Amino acid sequence: MDDMKEKVLEYIIDEYLDEDDEDDVSYDSPLISSGIVDSFSMVSLKRFLENKYSIKLSDEEATPEAFDTVDSICRLVSKHLG
């Protein structure tokens, strides 16, 4: 789980933060409600998770709430991994 959190956090920093952004993002930082990740551009995060962990996330599951922190994202992915 910790390894997954690290990978997801690394992806989010690389994908969504600009070089001059000074936001300090951790596992429990709000991502969507804080505006770091635009809810309409969650698609790349969803695709990253699906490809990386060979799972399929339905639109009903991939909600802004479920994607709001690294912790909640990893909980969702873990559920699929059994």
Next chain:
Amino acid sequence: MAFSDGTRNLFADEIKRIKEDGLFKEKRFICSEQDAEIEVEYPEGAAHKKVLNFCANNYLGLSSHPEVIKAAHEGLDNRGYGMSSVRFICGTQDIHRELQDKVSAFLGMEDTLLFPSCMDANSGVFEAILNQEDVIIADRLIHASLVDGIRLCSAVYDTYKHMDMKHLEKKLKLHQDKRTRLVVTDGVFSMDGDLAPLDEIVALCNRYDAMVLVDDSHASGFIGKTGRGTHEYFDVIDGIDLITTTFGKGLGGASGGCVSGRSELIELCRQKARPYLFSNSLAPPIVNASIKVFDLISTNTERRDKLEWNTKYFREKMEEAGLNMRPGETPIVPVMLYNAKLANDMARDMYAEGIYVIGFCFPVVPAGKARIRVQLSAAHEKEHLDKCVQAFKKVGDKYGILGLGKNEIIEKYGR
């Protein structure tokens, strides 16, 4: 009564919160024509004050140009006041067709469709041409009206970091499984005044089979050597598939907008774009005046050349004075202050000095990147520019920010 006290209080509380957050937009009244020198009533009820306007989108100074006004009068006399119809029923006159043809010729596109505004053009274009099998890949700082239009469309929506071509390439590779890809960008970004690298964007789109849409509202009429826009500046006129733009800024400043581009895409907009189908035609005086604007700017480049000179001169003098600006070459000059209160306080003091500028803060610009956005015009004379620079020197000195860089201003005032 359906509007009970409880309901009223609900909305009153929301207004109160907007005020408490410092985001309340006050009323300001212009009591003259739109021009470089205007008369303003501010605050509401105050005596009129003559100020120099440095916050209008009147880039080419055509808002109150005598020939444009004359053409509007002729439109009114010869074709009437309004159409009382949407375009496709009985709202299209010969002058609507003439304006569309002029726009196509000016922008170097195959066909054009008029909309009541560019906001409407951006609202309608995506849904008309794309569906859930397609993907839209947009720069993260595109204008709010494009974002709204994209939200109305069923295509997958992805974004790339502002002007980051490596990131765009990654996204283009990622979405190769889609039916079509549409890359969306502003030509000139309205808050930073920076130019999207259309040459690189077009090259990537050619490599990865994607279409390009550019909103050139802050460029049409003056960017590029003959003012055609950002695509002319980067010499990629043939590489652009769609341009949306407005007649409400450089091109006369009244209202109206359009989508211009590949004929099949424009035809689909004509058949399916909801703001085109369900909103009234552009009024004849505006259509006729817009035709005159295109005649004026197609005949010579005098006005865009003057704007270019004004921009260079103003930026040089502001730099000498020690103001911290985002570098660039467009007539949008952001004076970076980072702190919202500082931006608003300085804008208020500038007004007292007879210069009308506005402070921009979150959510219009990212938090911690507050600024005063100066907009230059071909209507400005050298003495107007000098007066503005002098006022910035005086006000900047009062707040002790002259000669300071980003970190020093943040250290002094916080973000």
